[in-house]
Amino acid sequence: MSDSRMADVIAPLNEEGTKATILRWCKAAGDSIREDEPLLELETDKVTVEIPSPASGELCEILKHPDEEVLPGQVLARVRIGATEGATANAPQAEPRDGEPPPSGARPLLSPAVRKLLAEHALEPEDIAGSGREGRITAGDVARHVSETGAASPEAPASRASSTRVPHTAVRRRVAEHMAKSLALAPHVTTLFEADLTRVQAHRAAHAGEFEHQGVRLTLTAYFVAACARALQAHPSLNATYHEDALELHADANIGVGTALGNEGLIVPVIHRAQGLDLKGIARRMGELVAAARAGRLAPEQVRGGTFTISNHGVGGSLLAAPIVINQPQVAILGVGKVERRACVLEAQGAEAIGIRSMCYLTLTIDHRALDAFQANAFLASIVNTLEQWE
Secondary structure (H helix, E strand, C coil), rough: EEEEEEEEEEECCCCCCCCEEEEEECCCCEEEEEECCCEEEEEECCCCEECCCCCEEEEEEEEECCEEECCCCEEEEEEEECCCCCCCCCCCCCCCCCCCCCCCCCHHHHHHCHHHHHHHHCCCCCCCCCHHHCCCCCCCHHHHHHHHHHCCCCCCCCCCCCCCCCCCHHHHHHHHHHHHHHHHCCCCCEEEEEEECHHHHHHHHHHHHHHHHCCCCCCHHHHHHHHHHHHHCCCCCEEEEECCCCEEEECCCCCCEEEEEEHHHHHHCCEECCCCCHHHHHHHHHHHHHHHHHHHCHHHHHCCCCEEEEHHHHHHHCCCCCCCCCCCCCCCEECCCCCCEEEEEECCEEEEEEEEEEHHHHEEEECCCCCCHHHHHHHHHHHHHHHCCCC
16 A cells, blocks of 8 residues: 555566566556456566455556556556546546457457558458457457468558557567576487377277267376376476575476467466376366467466476477477476377387388486486486386
8 A cells, every 4th residue: 555545556476477468458547446346458578467456445656557567566556545536538548558349339449550551451350350369350360360361551652562560568578588498508409209199089089979978188198198197106206396596396286288379479378287187088178278378368477387398299280309408497298299000110029010100209308407317318208108008
């Protein structure tokens, strides 16, 4: 409280000190507000969170504005407690974000950046399919539409190529900062193994229908999470945080799974205490988290506390990616490549034969300050053995 009649609106604290950006204000200065009513939205590299009013009264002062960065504990605004209800008629309105959904029956509200791009390319909002929350149009949507349709700026000659600047989202900026910091901080080393997933594929084919009947989608990623949970218990140095004076080993295998959000960036929801879940429990939890991530409904606690990460880049067709940047402060990350049917040399009853198997490449990138090749290879061998001997 700044005094007996004022309440400060504070940026929330979190254990990781994550910076955030003001996404939008739900109220304008001078508006009346009820306690716990949403005042603004904050966007971090992980989630979008609503900040409620700490008291009923009048929003008398806004200290941070859209697109400004804020740190945990900073004062964002002040509420005059118990002020007379009724918004000031001439109070300035918060600038809408890209393609923010309009009131029912109204024309779409567009940000200045989107309006400028639409004018440059002689487009109407109705021409664009919005990818933002609730279908709102972003600058990236306009850029993609122009790229796909070849729409040109009326001011530019048709024969000349034009370029478009697409502002980075807060998610993209945070990912860029996090990845650059990780590479600068930790020496990355990658080891590569090959895994035969024939038995896993057979198990999945036999049980996918049963899982589906219970509302659970059985994906290959669930098998990798299960194999990692077992390996992390057997090799605790991989389930750790590096400190200058010690390696902190974690009891729980909190496994993050990289989830692409299209052009908006990447988010890593976390399956907490994966070592205590069976395959069905892992598949169910992962399905819930991925759905929430793509709908923009992840809660802050669902992206915190990860101790190990899986990057299933193979879902996009990639065979191999190295090094995959470590999700600091973790010490390792598993990369899973595309599963392919390949001809392999098999051993059976002392003889060799050629057989067709479901194969994929697995990479493990480690922080070489915390781990060495011996530990990395032992851990990856444990994962491969679990997958290849799946019963």
